[in-house]
Amino acid sequence: MNILESIVVLKEILIISIKNMKKTTCRELRGSCDVEISGETPEEMGENSKKHVMEMVHSGDEGHKAAIESMQQLSKEEQMKWYEDFKSNFDSLPDA
Numbered sequence: 001m002n003i004l005e006s007i008v009v010l011k012e013i014l015i016i017s018i019k020n021m022k023k024t025t026c027r028e029l030r031g032s033c034d035v036e037i038s039g040e041t042p043e044e045m046g047e048n049s050k051k052h053v054m055e056m057v058h059s060g061d062e063g064h065k066a067a068i069e070s071m072q073q074l075s076k077e078e079q080m081k082w083y084e085d086f087k088s089n090f091d092s093l094p095d096a
């Protein structure tokens with residue numbers, strides 16, 4: 001391995017180790033309960049939140065069904081804006 005390659009590898013290790021697991025609640029993500037949702041990136045957290053909401057809906061929970069419906073009532077632009085806000089606030093969430 002040449003010196004340049006080892007610098008790149010070191011940098012990647014550093015980035016991984018400073019990445020923090022963040023947490024929020026289902027309610028903060030427009031859901032309807034206080035279950036904790038965590039993730040290392042906004043994308044991962046979004047996926048975990050979706051999984052949780054889907055599970056709740058499948059088990060017949062009306063609150064989460066209503067939460068999805070309220071999200072669907074937003075326009076595409078509003079949904080995008082919500083997601084952008086969520087992404088820019090991600091770093092200020094508490095560590096999990």
Ligand SMILES: [Zn+2]
Nearest residue numbers: 026031032033
């Ligand atoms: Zn929930």
